[in-house]
Amino acid sequence: xxxxxxxxxxxxxxxxxxxxxxxxxxxxxxxxxxxxxxxxxxxxxxxxxxxxxxxxxxxxxxxxxxxxxxxxxxxxxxxxxxxxxxxxxxxxxxxxxxxxxxxxxxxxxxxxxxxxxxxxxxxxxxxxxxxxxxxxxxxxxxxxxxxxxxxxxxxxxxxxxxxxxxxxxxxxxxxxxxxxxxxxxxxxxxxxxxxxxxxxxxxxxxxxxxxxxxxxxxxxxxxxxxxxxxxxxxxxxxxxxxxxxxxxxxxxxxxxxxxxxxxxxxxxxxxxxxxxxxxxxxxxxxxxxxxxxxxx
Numbered sequence: 001x002x003x004x005x006x007x008x009x010x011x012x013x014x015x016x017x018x019x020x021x022x023x024x025x026x027x028x029x030x031x032x033x034x035x036x037x038x039x040x041x042x043x044x045x046x047x048x049x050x051x052x053x054x055x056x057x058x059x060x061x062x063x064x065x066x067x068x069x070x071x072x073x074x075x076x077x078x079x080x081x082x083x084x085x086x087x088x089x090x091x092x093x094x095x096x097x098x099x100x101x102x103x104x105x106x107x108x109x110x111x112x113x114x115x116x117x118x119x120x121x122x123x124x125x126x127x128x129x130x131x132x133x134x135x136x137x138x139x140x141x142x143x144x145x146x147x148x149x150x151x152x153x154x155x156x157x158x159x160x161x162x163x164x165x166x167x168x169x170x171x172x173x174x175x176x177x178x179x180x181x182x183x184x185x186x187x188x189x190x191x192x193x194x195x196x197x198x199x200x201x202x203x204x205x206x207x208x209x210x211x212x213x214x215x216x217x218x219x220x221x222x223x224x225x226x227x228x229x230x231x232x233x234x235x236x237x238x239x240x241x242x243x244x245x246x247x248x249x250x251x252x253x254x255x256x257x258x259x260x261x262x263x264x265x266x267x268x269x270x271x272x273x274x275x276x277x278x279x280x281x282x283x284x285x286x287x288x289x290x291x292x293x294x295x296x
Contacts, residue, residue, distance in 0.1 A: 001132050001152055003198070004053055005212040008032040008046050011073040011251070012203045014212050016156060017050050019059045023130025026059035028086070029149065029156045030067055030200055033076035033263065035254060040276070047076040051083065063127060065134070066090040066117075067158025067200060068146040069097050069259040071173055072249035078263030087118035088262045089127065091138060093145030093175070094120065098260045100174045104287040105257060105277050109267055116262040121147060139188065141181020142169040148188065155191065156198045160184055163202050163211045164218060167225035170243050174288050178239035182232050189228070193217035253278055 004017040016029040031050060034043040054061055061084040064077040068091065077088045098112040114120045121127070127134040129151070137148040142159040149156045159169035160181065168185065171178040188197065195216045202210040220228050226235055249255070254276050258265060265274035279287060 001129075001154070002057075003154060004050075005198070006046070006050050006053075007202075007210050007212070008034070008073070009210075010034065012201045012210070013070075013073050014198070014200055014202065014210070015047070015050060016198060017053055018129065018134075018151065019054065019057055020130030020132050021057065021059075024057075024059050025130030025132075026054045026057070026061045027063035027065055027127075027129050027134070028061060028076075028080060029065045029198075030070070030158070031064060031076040031080055033074040033079060033258075035074045035251065037251060037254060042074065044076065044079060047079060051080070060084070061086045062129060063134075064088045065127070065149050065156070066259075066262075067148065067156060068143045069094055069256065070159075071143075071252045071255050071259075072201075073251060074255055074258045075263040078261075081118075081262070089119045089121055090114070090117050090262070091136075091140075091145040091147035092120040092122050093138075093140060093143070094260070096144050096175055097256075100288060101256050101260050103290075104279075104284070107257075107266065110260070116260070116264065137187065139184035140175075141171055141178070141184045142176055143173055144175030146184070150191075153192070153194060154196045154198060155188065156200075157188060158200045160188060161197060161214070161219055161223065162199060163214060164222035165224060166203060167223060168239065170246055171239055172243040172246065178236040178243075179232060181239070182226065182230075182235045185226055189216060189220045189226075191216050193220075248284065252284070 002019040006015045015031045018027045031047045102110045121136045123138040125136040135150045139148045196213045198213045204210045268274045
């Protein structure tokens with residue numbers, strides 16, 4: 001299996017092209033659709049470069065594998081599906097995420113059974129890609145729908161682990177839980193030492209190159225948030241304290257509205273234009289919790 005990483009610097013996101021060269025079959029993991037929140041315009045240049053790389057190898061894109069419904073960038077899943085006929089995959093936990101944001105954004109049109117995706121997966125499911133088998137691990141904690149995709153000695157871990165110097169993902173999004181993330185990371189750290197963990201994000205400092213992967217042995221030994229000696233209660237306390245001081249991602253409002261629909265925008269209005277919604281004078285936390293003026 002050939003694995004080609006592509007880094008989108010505006011959101012610090014890694015997308016991956018997986019190719020089985022013998023079968024000319026390909027899959028994309030977490031493809032990014034660039035978005036300008038000021039103009040409301042998207043740009044497909046980044047994902048088009050990935051698609052061109054597949055074309056150069058004579059590979060047909062069969063799958064788009066989403067590790068979760070992202071809150072920091074828009075997915076290009078629907079674009080790839082429309083352009084190449086690929087099937088979009090996500091964890092079955094997406095239904096709970098959809099129910100939450102259906103209420104938050106008052107999306108009366110939104111079905112919350114996951115039908116916007118072509119396949120919902122659970123622990124132990126297998127996805128065929130040419131001669132290869134991609135196994136699904138449920139790894140919730142960052143979000144309730146988070147999954148890891150394993151193929152050969154590679155695991156695509158989404159927002160669970162980051163590079164060792166950056167630590168682990170936040171757990172303060174709806175459905176997130178620090179204790180659950182700890183349990184998921186312990187499972188990942190129990191994989192064979194030479195397993196390559198392919199990351200969804202990296203945020204390198206000035207003068208440093210972004211890092212797309214780390215071995216299990218390196219992560220277990222060096223991760224600044226969770227090592228082989230870290231106790232669950234200590235991790236939960238650390239993670240919750242850190243999360244309390246974090247700002248929301250810059251693109252969270254447009255991202256979740258599009259990503260819970262597998263990358264498609266909301267239905268257009270009477271004038272033929274699709275619109276994204278921004279709550280006015282209501283925080284996302286209030287809307288998720290069902291508190292604020294309407295709850296009084």
